[in-house]
Each structure stands twice: as structure tokens, then as C-alpha cells.
Amino acid sequence: MTGMGRTGTNFAVDHWGIQPDILVTAKGLSSGYAPLGAVIASRKVVEAIAGGSGAFLHGFTYNAHPISLAAGRAVLRRLQSQGLVEAADSGGASTPSSYFRERLETLLDLPTVGDVRGLGLLWAVEFVADKRSKRPFLPEQNFAGRVGIAALKRGVLVYPMQGCVDGVSGDHLLLAPPAVITREQIDWSVDELSTAIREASD
Numbered sequence: 761m762t763g764m765g766r767t768g769t770n771f772a773v774d775h776w777g778i779q780p781d782i783l784v785t786a787k788g789l790s791s792g793y794a795p796l797g798a799v800i801a802s803r804k805v806v807e808a809i810a811g812g813s814g815a816f817l818h819g820f821t822y823n824a825h826p827i828s829l830a831a832g833r834a835v836l837r838r839l840q841s842q843g844l845v846e847a848a849d850s851g852g853a854s855t856p857s858s859y860f861r862e863r864l865e866t867l868l869d870l871p872t873v874g875d876v877r878g879l880g881l882l883w884a885v886e887f888v889a890d891k892r893s894k895r896p897f898l899p900e901q902n903f904a905g906r907v908g909i910a911a912l913k914r915g916v917l918v919y920p921m922q923g924c925v926d927g928v929s930g931d932h933l934l935l936a937p938p939a940v941i942t943r944e945q946i947d948w949s950v951d952e953l954s955t956a957i958r959e960a961s962d
Contacts, residue, residue, distance in 0.1 A: 764788030765839055765939060767880030768849030768857060775879065781805050794831035795822065844939035848880040856941050857881045863950040864935070870954065872903070872961050881939060885953075886924065887931040896929040903960060904931035910956035916949050 762772035763785045769775055786797035809816050839845055850857040857880050864883055867873045874888030889897045897903040899922055908920035924930035
């Protein structure tokens with residue numbers, strides 16, 4: 761969910777200069793067109809295995825499946841040729857993701873929006889019952905779920921979630937548009953989301 765350019769770098773860990781020993785990726789590797797995953801190991805891990813038994817026993821029924829690999833290769837080519845990782849950089853000037861961030865921040869004017877936060881093209885809108893104290897809605901009110909239903913009626917798909925405060929309370933939406941989103945689509949979707957939030961607040 762945070763790899764393959766979603767946050768404006770190849771993998772989200774790149775933002776903080778983290779160099780993992782092992783990195784696991786899937787989903788975005790083939791853009792969901794075919795099942796594909798990968799385990800990427802550092803030289804240190806590879807050399808430890810090679811210098812030890814030399815064996816790395818693993819397997820899966822669809823290992824090296826040609827259709828999945830072709831989908832992954834096509835996705836990687838598209839990411840590079842269309843500059844989609846750069847398009848997802850919310851810190852860049854005039855990128856779709858920086859415009860998405862700007863438009864989402866206008867939602868802070870709504871009385872039930874307590875925070876808007878994210879990176880690249882992975883954002884959250886947090887809802888609160890009281891803006892000053894940041895008191896969350898009661899879980900049984902299912903505020904994020906109500907916003908999700910109202911947004912769906914308007915053609916906007918969001919990922920409503922609960923429990924961001926203490927595992928039970930706290931409502932928010934997860935938003936993850938594609939890197940090919942246009943300014944017009946951003947304007948439309950944020951306007952529709954704003955209307956959905958206001959409707960759920962009534």
C-alpha cells in the first residue's frame with residue numbers, strides 16, 4: 761500500500777532514509793492486474809545465506825508466473841515512462857499529489873474534520889465530534905461509515921475506518937487516488953467528499 765510510488769518515492773521507507781534488510785512488496789507491483797509479490801533482500805542478507813548453507817528454500821504454486829511477471833514489467837515501465845512516482849510526490853511543485861493535498865486541506869474548514877494528514881497520494885481525513893478538544897465520535901455513531909456511504913452515492917470511493925484513537929474510537933477515511941488523477945478529478949472528488957461529510961454531519 762505504501763510502495764511502488766504511492767507516497768512519492770519507490771517505497772515509503774525511502775522518505776526517512778531507512779534501508780531495510782528485507783522488503784516485501786505486492787499489490788502495486790502489478791497494479792492489481794495480476795497476483796504478484798516480491799521479497800527484496802539486502803546484499804547483507806543475500807551474502808549471509810550464500811555464505812551459510814547457500815540454500816533458500818521457498819516456493820509458491822505460481823512462482824515466476826509469466827502473465828503476472830508480464831503485468832509487473834508493464835507496470836514498472838509505465839511508472840517510469842509517465843513519471844508516476846514523481847506525480848505522487850506531494851512535496852513537489854505542481855504535482856497531482858501536491859494539488860490533492862491543497863484541496864484536502866480545505867476540508868479542515870468543516871466542523872467535523874479534525875485533521876488531514878498524509879504523504880504523496882496516501883491521505884487520511886480524521887473526524888472529530890468536538891474540534892477544539894479533538895474528542896472523537898462514539899464508535900456506535902459510525903461517522904466514517906456514514907461519510908463513506910454518502911460519498912459512494914456521489915461516485916467517490918473511500919476507505920472508512922474506525923479505531924484510530926484507541927483501537928475502538930476514532931473515525932477517519934483513507935484516500936488513495938491513482939497517480940494519473942487530473943486536477944479536474946481532484947476538484948470534483950474533494951467537492952463531492954465535502955458534501956458527503958456535511959450530509960453525514962446532519
